[in-house]
Amino acid sequence: MDSLINQSRPPMFCPGCSHDRSVRALDRVLENLHAGSADVVIVTDIGCSGLFDVFFSTHAFHGLHGRALTYAAGIKLAQPRLKVVVTMGDGGLGIGGAHLLAACRRNLDLTLLVLNNFNFGMTGGQFSCTTPSDARVTPGFLNCFERPMDVGSVAAAAGAPFVTRCSVHEKDLTDKIQAAIEFEGFSLVDIWGGCPGRYMKRNPASPEYLEARLRELPLLDGPAPNNFRQEYGRRYREYSGSAEFILDTRGIEPRAVRPFSGRRELVFLGAAGERIQSAGALLASAAMHAGLHAAQKNEFNITVLRGPSISEVILSTEAIDYTGIERPDVVAILATEGLDRRKDLIERISPLCLVIRDTSVDMGVHGEKGHVLDVNFKAHGIKKAEKALSALFLLARLGEIVTHEMLEPALSLAYSGVRLESAIDLRDRTADIPLQ
């Protein structure tokens, strides 16, 4: 195979730039791997590392600062056959830190070449997350107060199964990059080099200096066996199928008789754990079994099993426009939490509104509103989690908004086995509650 260097745009960096060595090494690796130009995508970051994609005749993707790993992941998931090489500087590494950690944890088969020259070369030599504390860089003293990050150690700690740290001057740079690209999984090569245009004017970055600094750090030379595991893309594909999408148009076939015409608004004011939303959904399902339109929205706190739980259900023989509740026809007040949350609604209860009130709820300042049906659920052995469904059975007994004929198919659709039996048992227990 031939070199994949873009003959129409040959590599050009500042004189003495170490990036040139990285470009040549990457080209030799791709040649060694017999890669054709359509077999590879170079995904580049912003800054001098962002020039790399232009210098190759491969697929190329030059995106936003710090986000190269995200595009690379999307490309690799969509085109698993591609060799995906990402080039990023120490600048992109800092701004895109979350993406580096995610790439290490995920272990998708990408190779990240960190072209680490300890400063933001293209923007004037500002300090980056890898600038040594004793370096003299713009914009002044700030880097002295911070500690540089060792990319390799961070990557290894985050789960990268292949991490190499080396100098751009090392003789086996090509071998190191090749081993990274050949590795199936996320691989990172932290390549230290000098930026003659900015950094090296006031700071040392000779091959010997870099070598000496590298020796101060623990050796990272490729495979990190502790982090070995299945490659993400392969695992994802094994998990996936190849079914065709078919829009399932099956649903409820209305059979029951509609007990009313027009619009009815119902509100269940309860507490978390009272199956308020399940009751709302069941009511809607029952209505749909009679060919009614239904709309439901729920309100609850972020806490689980604590706080208010509210369900608003609208049933109508016409299509439902406005989905808010203005003049409720039924309000089931099952817990103080729900009552307190929707005080506004209590004010709007008309004398004709049916209010099913659990006798344990103190209406307080609200007093008695609407046509009240006081129910002592506890005295009838109806538990907290059964009250909302029991209220539905009460409504079915009244038969003006929902009927047993509507509710029964809805129950059979929602529940089976023991749960269906206990729902039917609850219906029978609700039958004893007086409707006055």
Added chain:
Amino acid sequence: MGLRFIDGNEAIVLGALYAGCRFFSGYPITPASSILEGMVEALPPLGGIAVQGEDEIASIGYCLGASMAGMKAMTATSGPGISLYSENISFALGSEIPIVIVNVMRQGPSTGSATRAADGDIQFMRWGQSGGLPVVVLAPTDAYDCFTLTVHAFNLAERFRCPVFLASNKEIGLTRETVQMDDLERPEVLNRTRHTSGDFLPFAVHAGRDVPDFLPIGGAIPVRQTSSTHGKDGYITVDPEEIQASMERLKRKVESQVDTFTFFDLEQRERSRTLVVAYGATSRAARAACRHLNDRGIPVSLLVLKTIWPVPERLISRTAKENEGRILVIEMNLGQYVSEIQRILCDRKVDFFGKMCGRLISPDEIVREILDG
């Protein structure tokens, strides 16, 4: 023949699958999270890919990579996430990457109220990116629209190679309602035009066309994609004439075609003295209010806009001409889109009524506004 009880977010998932979306990435956020959950459940069995990004920037980044690799991609979030998408939205615009972005709007500003609704991002979706080039924004009113407009959104993203927003709202996304599945309008599914013969230049357009033909990254012919200002060949250009022509093309390719994707409902009443203009969840209260008044012998016309951006100017002008008297724009914010209506109808009396308190505007309030005018 079957009735299903689904919310807007579920309908968007169905619409996306129907439209051929096979890549999804999103970051959890109320009230959009159920789209992420729905896609993660639905896509793998279809051979598609759904991932949860480490943040919103990554989520849209994954989508842009996958879209350039040839897949139809979608992401979903709410206002805070759109803020983080901003830089990548301008990338998708300038570099012509098809993507569908669902914004299930919630009460802002900032963190605001996660479980309360507003339409506070209507101008933000249009202008919240560097460069100011046009995007497409479609606004569903209910679960039916969520399905159909999602299919249209993919079609438009494919047709124009640009970001297309679905401007949903917590009140649509998380309200379950009856859907007669057989009544779902199913637009024909379109795919991006592929380059078929001759030399491939990634941003070249054929004579008489404004959208470049597509080849995927990963195909047999190397493809260049770049966020830098580029020429037809995908390399950086500094030629002012080439740049100007390219920017004008990016604007023209979307804006000149708006008449071909102007989605709306119009309830035109004879002798109406008021034209109500609304979109999204608010339009449903407006419809109830107009119906109430019409039933009582007070004719009121209603224009429900489902294509929000580019502004369907021809539709708005034509409808205004057919309705004498006052124009009342109703929004779940403190007045955003009304400025577009005022711009187009500068010789007319255009009033505004809006609220931004987390709750739906009610039909009663709209009736009062109409009568008080």
